[in-house]
Amino acid sequence: MIRNGKDISSGSVVSTQVCIIGSGPAGITAAWCLQKAGIKVTLIEGSRDYGTAWKESWPDKVLLYNGVADGLFATNEPEFLILPYVGHTSPAWERERVFGGTSAHWGGQSHWAGILQAEVPHLAGFDTEMYQFVGPNYRNFATRTFDGKTIGESPVDVILNASLLNIDHTNGIVKGLRVASMDVGSSPRKATEFKVQADVYVLACGAVANAHQLLLSNAGNEHDQVGRYFMCHPLAQGSIVRITKPYLSNAQSRLMNGQTPNGDPWHDENRVGVTGRFSPDAEQQKKLGIGSCWFWSGGGQYYFEMAPNPDSRVRLADTHDPVFGQQQTRITWELTPLDETTYNQSTQLFKAAVNHLNGDVSFQSWASVKSQLVDNGHHIGTTRMSSDPTKGVVDANLKVHSLDNLYVAGSSVFATAGISNPTFTIITLSIRLAEHLSKTLGS
Numbered sequence: 001m002i003r004n005g006k007d008i009s010s011g012s013v014v015s016t017q018v019c020i021i022g023s024g025p026a027g028i029t030a031a032w033c034l035q036k037a038g039i040k041v042t043l044i045e046g047s048r049d050y051g052t053a054w055k056e057s058w059p060d061k062v063l064l065y066n067g068v069a070d071g072l073f074a075t076n077e078p079e080f081l082i083l084p085y086v087g088h089t090s091p092a093w094e095r096e097r098v099f100g101g102t103s104a105h106w107g108g109q110s111h112w113a114g115i116l117q118a119e120v121p122h123l124a125g126f127d128t129e130m131y132q133f134v135g136p137n138y139r140n141f142a143t144r145t146f147d148g149k150t151i152g153e154s155p156v157d158v159i160l161n162a163s164l165l166n167i168d169h170t171n172g173i174v175k176g177l178r179v180a181s182m183d184v185g186s187s188p189r190k191a192t193e194f195k196v197q198a199d200v201y202v203l204a205c206g207a208v209a210n211a212h213q214l215l216l217s218n219a220g221n222e223h224d225q226v227g228r229y230f231m232c233h234p235l236a237q238g239s240i241v242r243i244t245k246p247y248l249s250n251a252q253s254r255l256m257n258g259q260t261p262n263g264d265p266w267h268d269e270n271r272v273g274v275t276g277r278f279s280p281d282a283e284q285q286k287k288l289g290i291g292s293c294w295f296w297s298g299g300g301q302y303y304f305e306m307a308p309n310p311d312s313r314v315r316l317a318d319t320h321d322p323v324f325g326q327q328q329t330r331i332t333w334e335l336t337p338l339d340e341t342t343y344n345q346s347t348q349l350f351k352a353a354v355n356h357l358n359g360d361v362s363f364q365s366w367a368s369v370k371s372q373l374v375d376n377g378h379h380i381g382t383t384r385m386s387s388d389p390t391k392g393v394v395d396a397n398l399k400v401h402s403l404d405n406l407y408v409a410g411s412s413v414f415a416t417a418g419i420s421n422p423t424f425t426i427i428t429l430s431i432r433l434a435e436h437l438s439k440t441l442g443s
């Protein structure tokens, strides 16, 4: 069932067992699994159905996601918080405020170790990894089906146009949520404001907004950890790596580019394709003290694992949004010297491996690479998991340390960024969270 927050009258209370905030892959996965276990679930989403073209939600995004982006963003991606999709020259449109969340336009790529393993080329010191794309039928979590039904056709009470304003809590317990809808006419304004009361709450608004919401509500931040360790998989898109002397056979190159032996794009009956990457193996990473990265077989872009940095963070800005009057997001993206080491060491390692196969490569300088980096849509950290409440925000069950009935879903809980696209791990953690909550609420 899908309804509009504008149809819920001001002052009323929506009661449920579990309230999930945010309808991206993290929230929809948890909602689906919980309702399947017989739990009553309300899913609130701060924007609307994407309609015929999800760009209809852009006004909501600009009004409610805007803020200040500084640090490396100031030079490389000043519009990080609200980057639009169409017409932008880079692929780094970053996040959406729309039913289905950022899955409305994600690539749908994830690490896939299973196939073709015996035939891929071997580079000394590297793992050859194959990545798959989920295919058009599965990409958007608002429209894809689970057991033949979309989330809107399930028993979950989906409320669109329902923005979380505040998590009301006292003595370590969340008592309820303040939620508002808006009128998006020529002068957007608050339409209705109501409460949601639940036994358990799951915050699933994406890594930037998860931290923003906790900070707005002064929740879970006793040790000044909320918002810290903002990470991503930085991408430099120019010709960072040039193959100056070929090192792969034509057949190997085709395979790594996701092509059949004839050179056609490889895909299965669901139009799921694959492509290959080389990443330094775990032993090399440990020996060199570096993060992971991707090298494409034909050279080109460079993409890497950013090291955790407490000063790379989400805070509250001094400015306020024009609809609900709440403090906007301030986000600072900062790299550390370890990121430069990852670049220098991994490129040298790649060169040595290519030389071993009688090929050769050249690279741009770190300064040049750094000036081209974009965040690349994978927002990680900000409510990281730790068993120590002074070093993280959530415990191993994704519960906020200082609040008995508030959980966080999504890549904000990752302690490190790794190199794989994050959404499979997000989904796995949401399934695990739903299993944990089903047991807790069922007992």
Ligand SMILES: Cc1cc2nc3c(=O)[nH]c(=O)nc-3n(C[C@H](O)[C@H](O)[C@H](O)COP(=O)(O)OP(=O)(O)OC[C@H]3O[C@@H](n4cnc5c(N)ncnc54)[C@H](O)[C@@H]3O)c2cc1C
Pocket (backbone or CB within 6 Å): 021, 022, 023, 024, 025, 026, 027, 044, 045, 046, 047, 091, 092, 093, 094, 095, 096, 097, 098, 099, 100, 101, 102, 103, 105, 106, 107, 108, 109, 110, 162, 163, 164, 165, 204, 205, 206, 207, 209, 213, 376, 377, 378, 379, 409, 410, 411, 421, 422, 423, 424, 426
């Ligand atoms: C260009 C691009 C390509 C990508 N490609 C891949 C890929 O190939 N593979 C991969 O694994 N990942 C990819 N990603 C990342 C992927 O999109 C995210 O990991 C995933 O969408 C995160 O899911 P989420 O549910 O945590 O957050 P989101 O999908 O961001 O959803 C958060 C939801 O919360 C809602 N919300 C926010 N604030 C509020 C509020 N106050 N009240 C109510 N609701 C609120 C938003 O409207 C949104 O619907 C890509 C991202 C981008 C930008």
